[in-house]
Structures are given as structure tokens and as C-alpha cells.
């Protein structure tokens with residue numbers, strides 16, 4: 367008889383802490399001590415679809431869309447497809463009443479092939495190619511967000527009818543996020559800086575093009591932002607700019623797109639952006655700025671990506687080896703790594719990890735979960751606590767991998783990209799199949 371059979375209450379005391387701020391809301395531990403998401407054991411996914419696999423909780427993602435609509439009833443919510451886009455995801459978010467932001471011909475094609483109404487698509491990109499602008503025109507996308515002077519010229523020449531556009535502005539705001547994803551500061555490649563009249567000049571040129579119908583301004587402060595006050599500053603500066611455009615050109619812009627960037631928790635205790643405080647702050651800032659400039663309140667668009675998809679995802683790995691370095695660390699090496707999650711190497715991101723296929727009563731050990739790739743920096747989680755009896759074959763689960771994992775994945779070391787397995791109501795289905803070595807070989811034109 368096991369200790370757990372004698373003292374069943376020990377089970378809850380010993381099960382891994384699955385923080386609901388980090389794991390999908392449907393995460394539980396079943397009677398066999400295995401972690402389940404949406405009623406499906408992650409260990410079963412590992413057996414059926416192999417490892418690593420991205421697991422995606424459909425209802426979690428849909429629920430986050432609904433929350434946005436409830437918290438921001440008057441705003442347009444456009445899901446940022448760069449976080450994660452498949453036909454199924456495009457369908458789910460639009461069924462939940464969201465619009466879709468795409469930033470390449472590829473993302474546009476996925477959205478269209480899912481049957482998304484092109485009027486609900488917003489086309490982004492700081493270097494849209496002529497082919498991409500033509501594709502956006504042919505599809506009849508609702509709005510194109512203009513990002514450069516070259517684009518103004520090219521788009522005006524490409525269009526055959528009037529097109530609603532926004533001008534992307536960099537409002538000069540440092541939102542205290544990682545440098546690689548801070549896009550509100552003036553000295554970077556996106557948009558036209560407010561500073562030195564550069565945004566004014568872009569607006570003047572766009573208004574001079576009869577086929578470009580300027581309806582609003584756009585800004586995006588960066589990603590993984592956790593403090594709402596940056597958005598107040600953005601509203602302040604953007605409304606001031608819109609008021610100035612009315613003075614200079616007599617044009618009243620009716621749309622203000624504030625981008626996305628809403629931060630989420632990856633590990634227990636991480637700060638995240640509170641959506642209710644964001645709603646209150648935006649409301650307040652808009653009231654204030656619009657009253658100050660006597661400017662009519664514009665329609666707000668928000669473009670969350672990570673905050674919709676991030677927590678719906680969990681990656682499942684299998685342990686391949688455990689290595690104790692005398693005088694050094696213990697490495698738990700898994701069968702994935704920086705090819706399915708480059709965020710640790712790129713941004714020093716932190717993740718939670720849990721043993722998913724069994725319960726262990728072994729004492730916890732501090733370990734580094736390392737990947738399979740040929741780089742010492744290929745680590746998925748550094749100094750995390752896991753049971754000291756981990757062994758090859760065990761299944762580990764990493765939550766918070768719904769956004770910017772599949773979309774950032776590579777085939778480094780000719781390792782095919784993982785499948786995406788959607789889970790819902792105790793069932794699983796593959797949305798994207800695993801990329802095989804045959805797939806990789808098929809791309810070679812000579813041998």
C-alpha cells in the first residue's frame with residue numbers, strides 16, 4: 367500500500383503548484399497524478415503525438431477573447447496574428463467577435479483561407495513589399511497601417527480604389543520592456559516619430575493622395591508591458607497629435623489604434639497587465655485629452671496577441687537525459703529547446719516547468735532544463751525546482767507557450783517544428799502536424 371492510499375489528503379499537498387495565473391484555466395491533476403489540460407492528460411498527448419508538442423486550449427483562448435470584449439465593450443479588439451496564427455485560431459478569434467491584425471502576405475493568406483472577412487483585417491508591417499501591398503489591395507483588407515514614406519508612394523501607385531489607412535506613429539514612450547520589443551521609443555525602425563514633425567510630414571503626404579483615406583493614427587508601445595500608465599501617456603500624445611491634424615488640415619480622424627503589448631505572467635508572482643485598470647485608465651485619459659483639445663472621442667482599437675494566446679499554450683517535452691555536473695549544475699535535457707522556444711535566448715525569458723506524467727515524492731532539486739541544440743545557451747528554464755528523481759522518459763510541461771513559440775520556431779539542427787495539438791472537452795486534435803525530416807529534405811533543390 368502506498369502512502370497516498372493511506373493518506374489521500376497528502377495528494378493535494380504534494381501535487382505541483384499549478385498557478386492559475388500561468389497555466390490554462392482548465393489545468394488539473396487526474397487520478398493518476400498526471401497533469402491534464404481541458405480534460406486531456408499531457409502524457410497522453412506525448413504518447414499520441416510525440417514530443418515536443420505545443421498543446422493549445424481552445425476554450426482558454428476563446429475565453430480571453432470574450433474577456434477583452436467584456437472589459438472593453440466600446441473598443442474594437444483586433445487579435446495580433448503574429449503571436450500565433452493558424453486557420454483554426456483565426457476562426458476562433460473572429461467567431462468571438464475580434465478583428466485580425468496581420469503583418470505579412472503569409473498571415474493574410476492564412477486569415478483569408480480561414481474565411482475571415484477581409485474588412486475585419488488590419489495590415490501591418492514596416493517593410494511591406496510591393497507584392498504584399500498588392501495582396502492586401504486584392505483581398506480588400508479593411509485598413510492598411512502605413513509605416514514609411516516609401517510605402518505612401520508605393521501604396522498610392524498600387525491602389526485602384528480608395529483605401530482606408532492609418533499612419534503608424536512612434537510616440538517616444540519607453541514602456542520599460544525588453545529592448546528587442548520596445549517599439550514606442552523614437553529611435554527604432556517602426557512608424558513615424560512624433561518628434562521633429564516627422565509624423566506631421568507623413569500625415570501631410572497621405573492626405574495629399576486621393577486614393578489614401580486617412581481615418582486614424584496607430585501606435586504600439588512594445589510587448590510584454592505590465593504598467594498601464596504608459597498607455598495614458600500614449601493617449602495623451604496621440605490625441606494631441608490628432609487635434610493638431612484637425613488644426614493643420616481640417617481633418618477629423620475618428621480612429622485611434624493603441625496597438626497591443628499587454629503583458630502576461632510566465633512564472634508564479636510575475637506581474638501582468640491588469641485589463642480592468644487598463645480600461646479605466648484609457649477611459650480617463652481619453653476623457654481628459656479629448657476635453658482638453660475639444661476633440662471628439664475617437665473609436666479605440668486594441669491589438670493584443672500574447673494576452674489572448676499566451677496562456678492557452680503548454681509545451682510538452684520528454685526528458686532525454688539528466689546530467690549532474692560535479693561542482694556545477696544539474697541539467698535535465700529534453701527533446702526540444704531553442705528551436706521551439708527561442709525566447710529564453712532572445713529575451714532572457716523565464717518559464718515554469720512541471721513534471722506532467724506522474725507524481726513524485728522525491729525531494730525537489732534545483733535544476734536547469736536544457737534543450738537538445740548545439741549551443742550552451744540552449745536552456746528552457748534555469749534554476750527551477752523539479753523532483754530529484756527525474757529520469758529519461760518523464761514528461762515535462764512548460765506553460766505560457768501559446769504566443770510567440772510556434773510563430774518563432776525554427777528548424778535549427780534540422781529538427782522539425784512541433785505539431786500544435788488543440789484540446790477541448792477531453793478531446794485532442796492536431797491543428798498543425800509535426801514537420802518531418804522528409805519535409806525538410808523536400809525543400810532541397812539538388813542533392
Ligand SMILES: Cc1ncc(COP(=O)(O)O)c(C=O)c1O
Pocket residue numbers: 446448449467490586588589590625626627628669670671672673769
Ligand atoms: C503593431 C502590433 N500590434 C500588436 C502587437 C501584439 O503585441 P502583443 O502580442 O505583445 O500584444 C504587435 C507586436 O508587438 C505589433 O507590432
Ligand SMILES: N[C@@H](CCCC[NH3+])C(=O)O
Pocket residue numbers: 448547589590709713769770774
Ligand atoms: N517575439 C516577442 C514579441 C514580439 C512582439 C511583436 N512585435 C516575444 O516573444 O516576446
